[in-house]
Amino acid sequence: MLVMEDLLGRCAPLLGIDPLELRRRNFYQQGQTTPYGQPVKQADRLAACWDQVASSGEVARRRAEIADFNTRHPHTKRGLAMTPVKFGISFNLTAFNQAGALVHVYKDGSVLINHGGTEMGQGLHTKMLQVAATALGLPLSRVRLAPTRTDKVPNTSATAASSGADLNGAAIKNACEQIRERLAQVAGGQLGISANDVRIEDGVVRGLSPASGSIGWNELVNTAYHQRVQLWAAGFYRTEGLHWDANAMQGEPFKYFANGVAAAEVEVDGFTGAYTLRRVDIVHDVGDSLSPMIDIGQIEGGFVQGAGWLTLEDLRWDTSDGPNRGRLATQAASTYKLPSFSEMPEDFRVKLLEKAHEEGAVYGSKAVGEPPLMLAFSVREALREAAAAFGPAGTSVVLGCPATPEAVYWALDTARTPQAAETSDAGAEPAMAGER
Numbered sequence: 224m225l226v227m228e229d230l231l232g233r234c235a236p237l238l239g240i241d242p243l244e245l246r247r248r249n250f251y252q253q254g255q256t257t258p259y260g261q262p263v264k265q266a267d268r269l270a271a272c273w274d275q276v277a278s279s280g281e282v283a284r285r286r287a288e289i290a291d292f293n294t295r296h297p298h299t300k301r302g303l304a305m306t307p308v309k310f311g312i313s314f315n316l317t318a319f320n321q322a323g324a325l326v327h328v329y330k331d332g333s334v335l336i337n338h339g340g341t342e343m344g345q346g347l348h349t350k351m352l353q354v355a356a357t358a359l360g361l362p363l364s365r366v367r368l369a370p371t372r373t374d375k376v377p378n379t380s381a382t383a384a385s386s387g388a389d390l391n392g393a394a395i396k397n398a399c400e401q402i403r404e405r406l407a408q409v410a411g412g413q414l415g416i417s418a419n420d421v422r423i424e425d426g427v428v429r430g431l432s433p434a435s436g437s438i439g440w441n442e443l444v445n446t447a448y449h450q451r452v453q454l455w456a457a458g459f460y461r462t463e464g465l466h467w468d469a470n471a472m473q474g475e476p477f478k479y480f481a482n483g484v485a486a487a488e489v490e491v492d493g494f495t496g497a498y499t500l501r502r503v504d505i506v507h508d509v510g511d512s513l514s515p516m517i518d519i520g521q522i523e524g525g526f527v528q529g530a531g532w533l534t535l536e537d538l539r540w541d542t543s544d545g546p547n548r549g550r551l552a553t554q555a556a557s558t559y560k561l562p563s564f565s566e567m568p569e570d571f572r573v574k575l576l577e578k579a580h581e582e583g584a585v586y587g588s589k590a591v592g593e594p595p596l597m598l599a600f601s602v603r604e605a606l607r608e609a610a611a612a613f614g615p616a617g618t619s620v621v622l623g624c625p626a627t628p629e630a631v632y633w634a635l636d637t638a639r640t641p642q643a644a645e646t647s648d649a650g651a652e653p654a655m656a657g658e659r
Contacts, residue, residue, distance in 0.1 A: 225624065228306055228600045232607050236619045243305050247273065261475040269307055272484040272506040272576055276305060280486045280504035293612045298493040302608030305486040306601040310594035311477030312385055313462055319380040320462035322390035326355065326398040328454040332441035334359060334366045339379030340391040341371055345592060346517035347387045353513055354392045354585060358399035360423030361440060385590035388513060390460060392585040398458025409447045413438055479581055481589050483507035485526065485598035491609040496632025498606060502570035505598055510581035510589035522573050522595040529599025531562030534626045606631055614638030
């Protein structure tokens with residue numbers, strides 16, 4: 224993805240095409256397939272995200288203001304770039320796309336869930352509690368979660384590939400639906416109605432008709448226990464429709480694609496290459512979000528992590544002839560720069576794409592872990608545009624990666640001395656300050 228965005232960013236000015244227009248022209252269209260043969264469904268989602276960012280972010284107006292600013296400030300330039308993301312979700316080793324869960328309902332009406340996912344701060348456990356509460360028709364406070372253990376749920380797949388909520392959530396939902404179906408039979412007998420007409424909402428059990436009356440969740444569970452109805456279930460889920468031939472590099476390895484678009488605005492100092500991330504607008508497709516606050520936080524965190532990867536995290540190795548040759552020199556916080564609050568955009572606006580239900584996924588949701596990382600390409604492309612603004616119109620610059628202030632300085636220095644660009648070898652990466 225980095226290579227392709229670099230190509231588009233470098234080619235647009237040489238072709239005389241607006242970078243936004245060049246990227247828009249290269250969106251997938253309905254009916255097209257990927258190079259490995261998978262049809263791209265919901266191709267309109269990416270365009271919808273793009274249009275919403277352009278509109279809510281007032282991109283056209285701000286770009287005109289940036290052009291005016293750049294004309295009036297010879298030593299400081301601004302740039303604004305938009306980049307899209309289409310990211311396939313699933314393990315491309317098909318066997319990993321499975322998950323289990325174990326759900327217990329106790330006599331006091333409390334619920335305990337076990338699943339195979341690892342919580343590492345991404346909010347997975349919270350989402351799993353929400354899935355169980357929704358599936359059983361209970362308040363969130365009635366559901367508890369046990370630590371992940373393979374003696375409860377065996378053969379777990381890694382919590383990776385952004386699939387933790389998809390796989391484990393679907394397994395929990397499956398277990399809860401088994402229990403709910405058994406309880407519906409008991410409730411139907413108590414209320415004198417068909418089990419198909421039983422509804423459980425917010426811990427209250429009732430029929431479709433108000434005349435059928437209602438009973439409480441605790442009463443229903445107690446009755447089911449005395450009728451010797453099983454109050455626990457093992458859930459299982461396998462992602463259907465996946466296949467992949469690793470030798471032919473053909474197949475359909477992904478359940479669906481997550482989409483997103485980011486617009487980033489930067490300001491660059493022409494004397495040092497130092498820059499400020501002024502504003503970021505993001506619209507991301509997470510389907511029907513299981514937990515909007517968690518998903519927005521994941522998008523923000525993924526974006527900032529991506530911005531660090533692309534602009535700060537400059538790995539250096541020992542190139543001496545000594546015994547440490549080849550060892551990583553930037554191995555600690557004292558030598559390796561990570562993004563912090565100081566690198567956060569001054570104005571950060573994240574929205575979730577609306578009316579984006581994903582059929583076949585748990586409650587219509589989509590994964591959100593990894594895709595937002597690539598939204599940060601917009602920062603690097605904005606830095607490229609700001610660096611090119613130091614030169615004449617149509618200037619195309621080579622920008623090293625990570626685009627550290629040093630790399631940005633060498634890029635903008637090349638832009639304002641076009642004769643140097645004509646004689647330099649593009650493959651020499653003049654933007655890499657460490658080689659100067």
